[in-house]
Amino acid sequence: MSPDVGSPVGDLVPPDRVSRSGRSVVELVGVSKVYPNTRDAAVADVTLTVEEGEFFALLGPSGSGKTTTLRMIAGFERPTVGCVRLAGRDVTKLPPYKRDVNTVFQNYALFPHMRVADNVAYPLKFRSVGKAETASRVSEALDRVGMTGFERRLPHQLSGGQRQRVALARALISRPALVLLDEPLGALDLKLRQSMQLMLKRLQREVGITFVYVTHDQGEALAMSDRLAVMHDGRIHQTGAPDEVYFRPKTTFVASFIGKTNLVDAERDATGAVRAGGLALRLATTPAAEQFKVSIRPESILLAEAAEGAANTFDGIVRETIFLGSERELIVEVSGQTLLAKAASNVVLEAGTPIRVGWPAEACVVVVDPAEQAP
Amino acid sequence: MSAASEWSGGAIEEPLGERAKAAGIRVGLASPALLWVLLIVLIPNAIMLLYSFWTNGLGTIIQEFTTKNYSQALQSNVVRALLQRTFLIAVAASLIATAIAYPLAYLIVRRAGRYKLPLALLVVVPLWVSYLMRVFAWKIILGEKGVLNGLLQQAGVIDHPIKALLYSKVTVILTLTYVAVPYVFLSIFTALERLPTALYDAAGDCGASEWSTFRDIIWPLSRPAAVIGFAIAFVITFGDYVTPALVGGLQGTMLGSIILQEFGTANNWPLGAAIAMVILVVSFVFLGAVSLLARTEAVID
Ligand SMILES: Nc1ncnc2c1ncn2[C@@H]1O[C@H](COP(=O)(O)OP(=O)(O)O)[C@@H](O)[C@H]1O
Ligand SMILES: [Mg+2]
Numbered sequence A: 001m002s003p004d005v006g007s008p009v010g011d012l013v014p015p016d017r018v019s020r021s022g023r024s025v026v027e028l029v030g031v032s033k034v035y036p037n038t039r040d041a042a043v044a045d046v047t048l049t050v051e052e053g054e055f056f057a058l059l060g061p062s063g064s065g066k067t068t069t070l071r072m073i074a075g076f077e078r079p080t081v082g083c084v085r086l087a088g089r090d091v092t093k094l095p096p097y098k099r100d101v102n103t104v105f106q107n108y109a110l111f112p113h114m115r116v117a118d119n120v121a122y123p124l125k126f127r128s129v130g131k132a133e134t135a136s137r138v139s140e141a142l143d144r145v146g147m148t149g150f151e152r153r154l155p156h157q158l159s160g161g162q163r164q165r166v167a168l169a170r171a172l173i174s175r176p177a178l179v180l181l182d183e184p185l186g187a188l189d190l191k192l193r194q195s196m197q198l199m200l201k202r203l204q205r206e207v208g209i210t211f212v213y214v215t216h217d218q219g220e221a222l223a224m225s226d227r228l229a230v231m232h233d234g235r236i237h238q239t240g241a242p243d244e245v246y247f248r249p250k251t252t253f254v255a256s257f258i259g260k261t262n263l264v265d266a267e268r269d270a271t272g273a274v275r276a277g278g279l280a281l282r283l284a285t286t287p288a289a290e291q292f293k294v295s296i297r298p299e300s301i302l303l304a305e306a307a308e309g310a311a312n313t314f315d316g317i318v319r320e321t322i323f324l325g326s327e328r329e330l331i332v333e334v335s336g337q338t339l340l341a342k343a344a345s346n347v348v349l350e351a352g353t354p355i356r357v358g359w360p361a362e363a364c365v366v367v368v369d370p371a372e373q374a375p
Numbered sequence B: 001m002s003a004a005s006e007w008s009g010g011a012i013e014e015p016l017g018e019r020a021k022a023a024g025i026r027v028g029l030a031s032p033a034l035l036w037v038l039l040i041v042l043i044p045n046a047i048m049l050l051y052s053f054w055t056n057g058l059g060t061i062i063q064e065f066t067t068k069n070y071s072q073a074l075q076s077n078v079v080r081a082l083l084q085r086t087f088l089i090a091v092a093a094s095l096i097a098t099a100i101a102y103p104l105a106y107l108i109v110r111r112a113g114r115y116k117l118p119l120a121l122l123v124v125v126p127l128w129v130s131y132l133m134r135v136f137a138w139k140i141i142l143g144e145k146g147v148l149n150g151l152l153q154q155a156g157v158i159d160h161p162i163k164a165l166l167y168s169k170v171t172v173i174l175t176l177t178y179v180a181v182p183y184v185f186l187s188i189f190t191a192l193e194r195l196p197t198a199l200y201d202a203a204g205d206c207g208a209s210e211w212s213t214f215r216d217i218i219w220p221l222s223r224p225a226a227v228i229g230f231a232i233a234f235v236i237t238f239g240d241y242v243t244p245a246l247v248g249g250l251q252g253t254m255l256g257s258i259i260l261q262e263f264g265t266a267n268n269w270p271l272g273a274a275i276a277m278v279i280l281v282v283s284f285v286f287l288g289a290v291s292l293l294a295r296t297e298a299v300i301d
Helices: A066-074 A116-126 A131-144 A160-172 A190-207 A218-224 A242-247 A252-257 B003-008 B016-029 B031-052 B068-075 B077-111 B113-128 B131-142 B147-154 B169-194 B197-206 B210-238 B242-248 B255-263 B269-294
Strands: A024-033 A043-051 A055-059 A081-086 A101-104 A178-182 A210-215 A227-232 A235-240 A262-268 A274-276 A279-281 A291-296 A312-323 A327-334 A337-344 A354-359 A365-367 B055-057 B060-062
Touching: A024 A066, A024 A210, A043 A066, A043 A210, A043 A227, A043 A235, A055 A066, A055 A218, A066 A081, A066 A101, A066 A178, A066 A210, A101 A160, A101 B197, A116 A131, A116 A160, A116 B197, A116 B210, A131 A160, A131 A190, A160 A178, A160 A190, A190 A210, A190 A218, A210 A218, A218 A242, A227 A242, A227 A252, A235 A242, A235 A252, A252 A262, A252 A291, A252 A365, A262 A337, A279 A312, A312 A337, A327 A354, B031 B269, B055 B269, B068 B077, B068 B269, B077 B113, B077 B169, B077 B210, B077 B255, B077 B269, B113 B169, B131 B147, B131 B169, B131 B242, B169 B210, B169 B242, B197 B210, B210 B269, B242 B255, B255 B269
Parallel strands: A055 A210, A055 A227, A101 A178, A178 A210
Antiparallel strands: A024 A043, A024 A081, A227 A235, A262 A274, A262 A291, A274 A279, A291 A365, A312 A327, A312 A354, A327 A337, B055 B060
């Protein structure tokens, strides 16, 4: 693909992002998990690698197997098949307390009878750290998460956000190679969640510890992670940098789960021409499949004069406009297809207005359905 | 709460007022139960207290104030020896019952998987059988012509049945332990059930082995339930007179039997009431001391 920096489909992976140390902290190889007395696998044939220092997100809807994957990395569940490696060492059969991993649990799981300082200090008890050093590390960890002054509180005397930060301090204090977070912000309200996202991201950069972060919130995953894996029904559909996954989705699920998109059924004939209903589409590359879907992001669709000269240009009619404050969504009908496009919020277009729409060839992303594709 | 105060780390409001209000509502809701307690617990005991200060006149009760019943009860060597024995038997049986019920509850909660509830039910099922029947069963097992002696004789281990199996202090402790185990188990089982499994995970995650997890997290959080279970067992066993009567013999006589006697054959109600009051006071003092062990700051939500 041409490095066309101006377009939204520009450089997918900035150079600084690939030049990490390259040492893998977590490797899952062909990992599956079938819970006792269940039929379907909760996690099916998952293979992924997380590199040192990365903020890696596991993104997927509820029930897609994210927690199970995380629990197998931590050691709370054993894979039915497959292998878990931490820092290159096979730990598949090691119990959690022998792994250099700490977890921030979904419901915090603070010890209710211990004060904040004792909760945070607990992991050091098993690492032969002296009294003086324990005290200084506890205050350092509490300082990092902004909880200095709460040492003597009991967990039930804290708010949700405060408990979350204590749980984070407890996970960081033994300076593990890896911290796992299971929807850590799930129980918090929107405002607090946003400020906690910033704090987590800053913290991760400061301490340089690898984070594996589970979330069902695509916005959170895109905003926070260096790389992410999108899961559905126990399988990983795609792994990559946020912009790569957003602009180059591989499956219909990824395309529709992350952001809004236009998915149109398309087919390729023997000459290589691609048609989607009445539309003749121009793609950057000729797809291998004959039947597939094409994903076009609304923001890649250019309107009116801007559409002229794009590889794909069509005449359409505005059917509906939706005012969203910062922008306006347009529903445009183009030879029988309904497409979602975006315009600036000050653009006023009446329903029924004819309009030119267009998009570059690279904006058409061929996606497949793994279920249909399966042999 | 606003995001700003969330960040500032300022003191959060102690929800004490809320709690007091909630407690008030709870008392209000419980008032029919309170009335019931008044009727079947407080009034009979008040009557008993009254009787213990009245004078005994050869099988009849003379309504004249006296403290003679108490001095008689406390100076009697029999009462003192029996009080001591009863106390020790009750503490021993309750301790053993707690020591059996705790690991049992822990194992069932942690290891039984989907057999958890059936197994728990199996432990408490004796509660559905009448108390008398349960104690009587031990007489059948341990008696001179009982099951155990029969088996031992058949196996050729002994020639003549062992009489000492029944009618001893040990038999009373054994039977009282058996009676108390389901109650203690229930108290501990429900407490362990209520602990989120994430606590075990979190402890393991911090580096704690199963033993460390138990010692540092699970035991401190379930100790109050163990103490309450022990206290229930003590209350049940300390005042019991059925068990000693059936399996105790002379060696296993407890204070409850004496009270029964005073109210029955001896026909000295004031003295019986005074001894009962002594038992009550000793129980209260002991349970008050024990309840200090059940105190905890933890709130599990
Ligand atoms: N302990 C368990 N026993 C049986 N099934 C489970 C258990 N935990 C999770 N599952 C099932 O496995 C699937 C994946 O669950 P989970 O990993 O929790 O997904 P997520 O975290 O993405 O919501 C779900 O269908 C869930 O019902
Ligand atoms: Mg989950």
